[in-house]
Amino acid sequence: MAQLLKGKDVSDALTARLTADVDELKKQGIHPCLAILRVGERGDDISYEKGAMKRCEAAGVLVRNFVYPETISQSELMETIVQINQDAGIHGLLLFRPLPSHLDEKAVMEVLDPAKDVDGITPASMAGVYAGSEVGFPPCTPRACMEILEYYDIDLTGKKVAVIGRSLVVGKPAAMMVMKKNGTVTVCHTKTLHMEEITREADVLLVAAGKSETIGRDFVREGQIVLDVGIHLREDGSICGDVNFAEVEPVVEAITPVPGGVGTVTTGVLVLQVVEAAVRQSRG
């Protein structure tokens, strides 16, 4: 029976950590505020938005919603971003992607002020994660993984970490963060051969394969820590991750459940980054 690395505990601890900063900001007359920009009515976006709003409320962070129809033009959208950049009352932006195909997502991402890029989508934030410097912010999901490890006192120094996935949203930034924490990272992906041999050698698995229940018994051994980033809907309506929990959980030392694992911490990190953005902006 593996230890369950529950996201709620981590997320609650994050919120508690924020309270002092939020109180200090409010004394200065600053009310940390997240702008959420949604184009269209995608169900996933709406449910993530609800979760983020609830988490913001719990932490005393304001939310301003910008909702547009799918027919919004590029120039209207760009103008909204410029407005958000200029609005001193907004400290961070969450922009749902992908945008409808007639919109140039790259141009939108490039116009956002990195200081407000709490979801880590601007080139400056990417360069920051890559260089290990505090420019912009990292994407929330890989940071959520790091916060889970920190909460459960799992030090990566000298550990072998296998990251499965090489996306800009999870795999690559996670690899950078592991390096910064002195772990020895191996990045596996769809072209990796004998992946199960590599993952069995690792001390920590960070799974962002993007495929439901793809990491089974053969990929793991005793003593490992497994972080599962995936969230998928099974045909029967239940939710599962990238890891085959039923096969893996009895073998490893600790594992994040799905639901209730990494995903739960991701909104907590989003709120944390809004408050960090407000603190940085208050220092000018």
Add this chain to the structure above:
Amino acid sequence: MAQLLKGKDVSDALTARLTADVDELKKQGIHPCLAILRVGERGDDISYEKGAMKRCEAAGVLVRNFVYPETISQSELMETIVQINQDAGIHGLLLFRPLPSHLDEKAVMEVLDPAKDVDGITPASMAGVYAGSEVGFPPCTPRACMEILEYYDIDLTGKKVAVIGRSLVVGKPAAMMVMKKNGTVTVCHTKTLHMEEITREADVLLVAAGKSETIGRDFVREGQIVLDVGIHLREDGSICGDVNFAEVEPVVEAITPVPGGVGTVTTGVLVLQVVEAAVRQSRG
């Protein structure tokens, strides 16, 4: 006896590849030009500068030298970069670093136009390497490694690649390039435990440890490809790499010599990137 992956052959092939592009540019009245900016009279810089100038000449690329005393002020240096940005006759800049300690290197790097950043030092270039997109340019040394592999028909798809070193100049960009070429990369560094076990598992070693002759017999096995990025001066005046060549060469399948390996290709890549910059700039 390992095959020697000689840099000169690769560099000559790069130059030959450039000739058509340079001729085409000249027909349009564009003469590709590299600015070399050196502060002070460090011997390493001067010898690299000489090599780069020779290589530029061979490829029909102009060089403009900007040489300043160590006493140059931040504002003078920044002004020079702005001038280079604005000068349509200059297509790329090589800036020697580290700069003297009274200068803010980061500010200098940030003001350079990424379109002219042929040595990959701006945040935009870093984001480009990280994201795998064609923004700015990668640092020359890791690209030299990739050019060597390409010249010798070594496909990284599905291969295990151990990168030793996590610097922004070599290790990290090399790791990104290996991922882009579908290799499975492991990044080793000073905190990695049992590094020799990891490197022996790899098909390709890319060594940028920054320590002279540190990779010896224990780190390698038969059949491997070894790229040695290091250049060090021994006490007797001879030159060696990060790899103990005498121990490793008899074991592995192929290895870059030092001198005459990766370093020789690095200036070739610099010139290649000047021409690529000129081509991109000619397209507006």
